Amino acid sequence: MAKKSTNHFVEMTENSKVELTPADIRALDNLVGLADMVVQSAKSKKDPKVEIPSRTLSNVRYNKRKRYIEMGKNKTKRELFNLSQAKSYMQTMLVSSGCKQLIEQGKSTSIRGLYYLLKHTIEGTREETFGDQNECDPIIEDVEVLLNTLREELHLYAQKKGDMVGMITLRDKGDEIDCSKMGSGGYGIPSIVEPDTIEFLKCKAKFILHVEKGTVWQRFNEDKFWQKHNCILTHGGGQPSRGVRRLLSRLHNELNLPVYCVLDNDPWGYYIYSVIKQGSINLAYESQRMAIPEAKFLGLRSIDYNRCGLSPSVKIALNDNDRKRAKQIAQYPWFLGKAKWQKEINKMLQNDFKLEVEALISKNVSYVTEVYVPERLKAKDWLD
Amino acid sequence: MAKKSTNHFVEMTENSKVELTPADIRALDNLVGLADMVVQSAKSKKDPKVEIPSRTLSNVRYNKRKRYIEMGKNKTKRELFNLSQAKSYMQTMLVSSGCKQLIEQGKSTSIRGLYYLLKHTIEGTREETFGDQNECDPIIEDVEVLLNTLREELHLYAQKKGDMVGMITLRDKGDEIDCSKMGSGGYGIPSIVEPDTIEFLKCKAKFILHVEKGTVWQRFNEDKFWQKHNCILTHGGGQPSRGVRRLLSRLHNELNLPVYCVLDNDPWGYYIYSVIKQGSINLAYESQRMAIPEAKFLGLRSIDYNRCGLSPSVKIALNDNDRKRAKQIAQYPWFLGKAKWQKEINKMLQNDFKLEVEALISKNVSYVTEVYVPERLKAKDWLD
Numbered sequence: 001m002a003k004k005s006t007n008h009f010v011e012m013t014e015n016s017k018v019e020l021t022p023a024d025i026r027a028l029d030n031l032v033g034l035a036d037m038v039v040q041s042a043k044s045k046k047d048p049k050v051e052i053p054s055r056t057l058s059n060v061r062y063n064k065r066k067r068y069i070e071m072g073k074n075k076t077k078r079e080l081f082n083l084s085q086a087k088s089y090m091q092t093m094l095v096s097s098g099c100k101q102l103i104e105q106g107k108s109t110s111i112r113g114l115y116y117l118l119k120h121t122i123e124g125t126r127e128e129t130f131g132d133q134n135e136c137d138p139i140i141e142d143v144e145v146l147l148n149t150l151r152e153e154l155h156l157y158a159q160k161k162g163d164m165v166g167m168i169t170l171r172d173k174g175d176e177i178d179c180s181k182m183g184s185g186g187y188g189i190p191s192i193v194e195p196d197t198i199e200f201l202k203c204k205a206k207f208i209l210h211v212e213k214g215t216v217w218q219r220f221n222e223d224k225f226w227q228k229h230n231c232i233l234t235h236g237g238g239q240p241s242r243g244v245r246r247l248l249s250r251l252h253n254e255l256n257l258p259v260y261c262v263l264d265n266d267p268w269g270y271y272i273y274s275v276i277k278q279g280s281i282n283l284a285y286e287s288q289r290m291a292i293p294e295a296k297f298l299g300l301r302s303i304d305y306n307r308c309g310l311s312p313s314v315k316i317a318l319n320d321n322d323r324k325r326a327k328q329i330a331q332y333p334w335f336l337g338k339a340k341w342q343k344e345i346n347k348m349l350q351n352d353f354k355l356e357v358e359a360l361i362s363k364n365v366s367y368v369t370e371v372y373v374p375e376r377l378k379a380k381d382w383l384d
Numbered sequence: 385m386a387k388k389s390t391n392h393f394v395e396m397t398e399n400s401k402v403e404l405t406p407a408d409i410r411a412l413d414n415l416v417g418l419a420d421m422v423v424q425s426a427k428s429k430k431d432p433k434v435e436i437p438s439r440t441l442s443n444v445r446y447n448k449r450k451r452y453i454e455m456g457k458n459k460t461k462r463e464l465f466n467l468s469q470a471k472s473y474m475q476t477m478l479v480s481s482g483c484k485q486l487i488e489q490g491k492s493t494s495i496r497g498l499y500y501l502l503k504h505t506i507e508g509t510r511e512e513t514f515g516d517q518n519e520c521d522p523i524i525e526d527v528e529v530l531l532n533t534l535r536e537e538l539h540l541y542a543q544k545k546g547d548m549v550g551m552i553t554l555r556d557k558g559d560e561i562d563c564s565k566m567g568s569g570g571y572g573i574p575s576i577v578e579p580d581t582i583e584f585l586k587c588k589a590k591f592i593l594h595v596e597k598g599t600v601w602q603r604f605n606e607d608k609f610w611q612k613h614n615c616i617l618t619h620g621g622g623q624p625s626r627g628v629r630r631l632l633s634r635l636h637n638e639l640n641l642p643v644y645c646v647l648d649n650d651p652w653g654y655y656i657y658s659v660i661k662q663g664s665i666n667l668a669y670e671s672q673r674m675a676i677p678e679a680k681f682l683g684l685r686s687i688d689y690n691r692c693g694l695s696p697s698v699k700i701a702l703n704d705n706d707r708k709r710a711k712q713i714a715q716y717p718w719f720l721g722k723a724k725w726q727k728e729i730n731k732m733l734q735n736d737f738k739l740e741v742e743a744l745i746s747k748n749v750s751y752v753t754e755v756y757v758p759e760r761l762k763a764k765d766w767l768d
């Protein structure tokens with residue numbers, strides 16, 4: 001089957017002159033394999049069905065050895081000849097066919113774009129292929145797990161988010177980009193950062209400093225922190241996008257760069273760290289390509305109010321939702337066994353206030369870049 | 385007075401070795417001038433006061449000749465010896481002093497950062513200088529209008545947003561950035577793009593194509609639209625930030641580049657165009673540096689559903705808020721006299737649906753870059 005689809009692909013390439021990458025060939029093979037299965041079922045007079053690894057919470061577990069969230073082995077059948085499943089069966093095939101089309105054309109689009117590409121009234125009926133985007137998105141996730149292929153490999157991109165500067169030169173679609181010469185603006189991290197698109201050329205950096213927000217990133221960039229400390233500086237504009245997480249993970253794994261995170265001292269900051277480190281519960285299947293179990297939490301810490309001698313003016317009172325979220329996060333399996341993390345979260349609840357990274361500015365504008373982060377890096381003072 | 389403050393500045397520079405730019409010197413002169421006024425009042429035993437151009441809606445008007453929104457001549461007194469004004473008087477001085485400090489240190493920060501820098505308990509009292517950020521932000525705007533100095537010139541930046549690629553090379557804080565060699569990621573548009581930071585070096589581009597969203601920008605970048613059509617391609621991640629607007633305005637005015645906008649066919653898209661073109665009502669004082677009265681609206685248009693032969697599936701029904709906003713926007717003075725715009729907005733209301741740029745993908749993935757935009761540019765078919 002693999003051979004057949006590869007041949008098919010070669011023909012296709014010659015006709016349309018699209019240069020397929022090894023990842024494209026792999027994705028196409030998977031997509032064609034899926035279609036072949038349907039044909040085979042039909043020929044052997046069996047009911048066409050697919051078995052999709054189930055993305056329910058009960059099928060998600062924390063793998064203690066690998067130290068990230070992964071999916072269990074439960075699968076859900078989706079059958080064509082089943083009234084309640086026929087539509088989602090059709091949608092699964094439609095999404096797969098849309099992605100095949102994108103790969104063969106050498107183009108990519110957003111998940112919104114794919115939705116528009118596929119949405120139409122089914123001939124002879126008044127039925128729409130998709131009611132709205134919310135019907136299409138989970139099917140994309142189904143196809144990702146079904147084919148064990150990231151959506152980026154299926155040529156689907158998300159909103160761009162985050163910037164990067166620092167001691168690394170990379171190749172992005174043929175262009176050489178020296179991230180140490182990117183001024184105040186930086187290199188806009190793309191949505192798709194797979195090896196076919198982004199290739200690391202030269203890297204002098206010894207680590208990655210990832211900060212939560214663009215405003216904090218600008219402070220570090222203005223102080224040329226990445227030059228003084230020989231590192232790479234990234235931000236994710238809040239919760240980092242898949243592109244940012246995947247890039248961090250590739251930099252970490254392929255170039256052996258430790259990742260240090262500077263996030264707000266609030267449940268949201270803890271959560272961002274948790275997602276960078278262990279992956280997200282909703283999209284557990286992507287963890288093996290995105291999670292960075294070795295990522296360190298450099299701060300802000302609940303002890304920083306006293307440790308840094310901050311003024312009472314910078315306290316932001318916790319609200320009920322903060323308290324609830326903090327308690328939930330303390331129960332995450334990867335935080336449960338860790339005394340330091342339990343202490344950290346308890347201390348925040350005890351403080352009954354949160355702190356933003358910007359609060360350090362009350363010491364002075366560059367306290368965070370000149371004192372806070374360098375001191376903690378030197379003392380290896382972080383949470384793990 | 386100007387001379388005195390300039391001297392002061394020179395000394396300062398020699399001590400702290402911060403290289404002040406001409407814009408810094410101008411801003412410092414303004415700030416020191418403000419402080420001198422207070423001292424003079426005190427010496428001549430007059431009540432210290434400032435007169436701040438009032439930023440109320442009633443003091444905002446559309447200048448038909450200049451074709452942008454500007455402020456009227458109304459001013460509001462703010463006096464130190466007036467119980468209801470003393471606090472905001474103090475805050476005005478505090479913000480001014482904070483900005484002076486930033487400029488002298490050669491550093492910049494976010495408006496959030498400035499808030500933290502200035503927030504403290506006033507000695508001997510339980511009074512905070514600022515209750516929360518919402519108390520600080522309008523004071524920053526007051527200082528901007530009072531000194532006729534953009535916040536960026538006061539070393540205050542916003543969240544970064546938007547990316548740029550295309551036929552231009554610029555210098556950003558000493559680094560030369562060739563925007564035609566920025567791969568799939570692009571150059572992240574900085575928050576502060578004043579001439580001291582961003583200098584245009586070489587430009588082969590004939591125009592600027594500004595699109596609303598990052599996902600649409602990625603489509604244009606992937607198809608190398610900017611190379612084929614010899615232009616600059618930008619997006620603002622939705623409503624463009626001040627940095628994006630100021631950069632577009634500088635590119636337009638300094639390099640004589642026309643600006644064409646590709647936005648969604650909904651009231652939000654109209655509004656974005658309106659802000660790019662005439663400035664925003666809330667921040668009218670910045671229009672002269674940011675508005676681009678010549679900017680053209682290339683689409684999407686309400687007639688595109690029929691003109692492009694789109695499938696009914698791409699329609700998104702208007703809701704009550706959309707209808708209300710559309711009617712409000714039709715009444716904007718700069719749209720009122722324009723038959724084409726009235727027709728455009730009426731047609732949308734008549735359609736009773738809106739269209740996203742991504743809807744064009746239903747034709748094919750690259751319809752927007754290969755057909756829609758090139759055809760309209762060629763036919764000079766836009767709204768003005």
